[in-house]
Amino acid sequence: MYSRRLFAITALLCVTTSAAFAAVPGYVVDFNEGSTDPFYSGATMDWHASGGVGGADDGWISVVRETPGNLGAATSDLNIVGNLTADGVTGYSFWLRDLGSPQPLNIHVLIGDPFISFWQTNFSFTPVSGEWREYSIDFSDPSQWSRTQGDGTFAEALANSGRLLFRYDQPPYQNNPDPVVGGFGLDRITVLPEPASLILMGAGALVAARRRRPA
Numbered sequence: 001m002y003s004r005r006l007f008a009i010t011a012l013l014c015v016t017t018s019a020a021f022a023a024v025p026g027y028v029v030d031f032n033e034g035s036t037d038p039f040y041s042g043a044t045m046d047w048h049a050s051g052g053v054g055g056a057d058d059g060w061i062s063v064v065r066e067t068p069g070n071l072g073a074a075t076s077d078l079n080i081v082g083n084l085t086a087d088g089v090t091g092y093s094f095w096l097r098d099l100g101s102p103q104p105l106n107i108h109v110l111i112g113d114p115f116i117s118f119w120q121t122n123f124s125f126t127p128v129s130g131e132w133r134e135y136s137i138d139f140s141d142p143s144q145w146s147r148t149q150g151d152g153t154f155a156e157a158l159a160n161s162g163r164l165l166f167r168y169d170q171p172p173y174q175n176n177p178d179p180v181v182g183g184f185g186l187d188r189i190t191v192l193p194e195p196a197s198l199i200l201m202g203a204g205a206l207v208a209a210r211r212r213r214p215a
């Protein structure tokens, strides 16, 4: 009896531990907890209670440089980073809004471990002033990414991602991004795929299976 109970407790701990250290497809950061958590930044970052993607009662964060400096926001939330390949993460979606920057902002996305293998999208997103827009990245094409730090492969970055970072940069893409004056709003970051698309994929497979059956 005792050993069975011990086994149950051990099994529960194992499940809890593995769940705590895995990125979770469908996990959403919507900034409705009264703080900028789980994001950090060297720029000025503030939490706002309303005016996010969801409207009047939806929180969001602003990331601003009033004098030239690195403009970015990062998270190491364990629901977002980890072994993205093993955890079934295919990418991230997120919403951006320009906050009256004096020039268009080129916002890139970075994943991986800054000390081992840290990669940045070659393409960038240009937030629109006064309007939330949704963007997304996926990991299907490594040629769309450049290594900015470390010496690991893109696959190694995916398998050992300790950070998700959104930052302004201009080519060439190296260790340090270009300084800039400006600001952007960030909201509703979602770990992809979303459960809805998983359900749709499942439903699609079911429909396909039914179609294959003779009438």
Ligand SMILES: [Ca+2]
Pocket: 029, 030, 031, 032, 052, 053, 054, 058, 059, 060, 187, 188
């Ligand atoms: Ca929000």
